[in-house]
Amino acid sequence: MxxxxxxxxxxxxxxxxxxxxxxxxxxxxxxxxxxxxxxxxxxxxxxxxxxxxxxxxxxxxxxxAKAPAKGKERTETYEAVKPDGSTVKIERNIETGESKIVE
Incomplete structure (x- = not known):
């Protein structure tokens, strides 16, 4: 080889x-x-x-170049309805698009 x-x-x-x-x-x-x-x-x-x-x-x-300043993450929080009808709070990171359920 x-x-x-x-x-x-x-x-x-x-x-x-x-x-x-x-x-x-x-x-x-x-x-x-x-x-x-x-x-x-x-x-x-x-x-x-x-x-x-x-x-x-x-x-x-x-x-x-200087590194960009690390600021506070930009997120939005809203309520959504799950398929079973219960309401949950969702937090979405505006920069990355990542969403998660918050308690």
Whole structure:
């Protein structure tokens, strides 16, 4: 049986605007595999290596975004009638849609 080695290519943003950006095959210059990484376009200043390759990095990473504030859960409470005719109180989370019977 043959053994397969898989390596996950990782692409992150570069700060050096004098060289080509370093990317994994198939990724573009502003691509990143980090979902929290953000980019901004900048004016490149191509150096000798960039001229030789024919491409230059024109994006820089931005500071990480702040995590959204964790607020109070948004819920609604209402009464509903069960199939047997009894009344129950239902609490529904507006964000997730999760519902539960509350006593």
């Amino acid at each position: 043959a053994v397969s080695k898989e390596t996950e290519a990782k692409t992150t943003l570069d700060s050096d605007v004098t060289k080509p950006s370093v990317t994994a095959p198939g990724d573009g210059p502003a691509d990143t595999t980090d979902p929290t990484e953000r980019a901004t376009s900048v004016t490149p200043q191509p150096g000798d290596e960039a001229f030789a390759v024919g491409t230059v990095n024109a994006v820089k990473p931005l500071p990480k």
